[in-house]
Amino acid sequence: MIILNKQNQASIKDLLGGCDFFNSYLYLLPVEGALVGGFCFEETKSGVYIHKYIHPLFNRQYEFNLNFSESIPYPKGFINKDNAKNSNVVDQIISIITPDVDEVKRKSNMNYLNDYIEHNKALLNNEWIHKDYALNLILLDKLDESVYHLDKILSLNLPINRKQIIDDCAVVKQTILEGKDPKLLLNDWVREMKDRLCQSN
Known part of the structure; x- marks a missing residue:
């Protein structure tokens, strides 16, 4: 049922x-x-x-x-x-x-997400959560902290079913290295998901 x-x-x-x-x-x-x-x-x-x-x-x-x-x-x-x-x-x-x-x-806001993870550091052992934490730091204007965590994730040897984690982090890191604003990229991803929500209804 x-x-x-x-x-x-x-x-x-x-x-x-x-x-x-x-x-x-x-x-x-x-x-x-x-x-x-x-x-x-x-x-x-x-x-x-x-x-x-x-x-x-x-x-x-x-x-x-x-x-x-x-x-x-x-x-x-x-x-x-x-x-x-x-x-x-x-x-x-x-x-x-x-x-x-x-x-x-x-x-449902970025500050709460950041505080929640920082008070539960063991969550960072989950690579999906670690990626979300690193990207959320960018949107909170904590770029140096974010780069530190992006580098930690990119150093991991993850299985193929977690390839998206590496791919997303690599794209963001490359954007930073090129001197572009990574927040613009993340905001594009947010808009894509919001469009997907609209299309599902």
């Missing part, structure tokens, strides 16, 4: 307002700056787990991810598949996520 079908998505958008969907990710509107935030609905055989997330739009993947997320605690953040058969599943979702909307909006 697909709980987050198009009909339920439409109902959630009407009832909650100020939101839209990108696959299984509800994101809050308006999308300002370089980050987006909202709620992810993870469907399993037993039901749906709901997570709060923020996602940097300069991350050039074709999907959002839960690298910067927090699960709404069980049992509140879980909808059993048997209960989901009832007609009030949309009301259940609205009641679960509404109390956290303001918090997600407050956290």
Whole structure:
């Protein structure tokens, strides 16, 4: 049973307002700056787990991810598949996520992302997160710090399934070496992702 079908998505958008969907990710509107935030609905055989997330739009993947997320605690953040058969599943979702909307909006910014990672340094062991951190530093006008982290990432011998990490960092580093403003490049990537969001609706 697909709980987050198009009909339920439409109902959630009407009832909650100020939101839209990108696959299984509800994101809050308006999308300002370089980050987006909202709620992810993870469907399993037993039901749906709901997570709060923020996602940097300069991350050039074709999907959002839960690298910067927090699960709404069980049992509140879980909808059993048997209960989901009832007609009030949309009301259940609205009641679960509404109390956290303001918090997600407050956290959907570059400064919060930077502080979150700096208070959880172990996250930098994840190369995807490390890349996001390095690029976010550029947008916060911390170029020297960013170059330090870009160089650390570029020195890694990553497997082929993480080639995008190296490719993105190399493009940004080359832009810096050429004396160009890397923020312009990152803002282009952000616009590309925002266009993709518009095209998905």
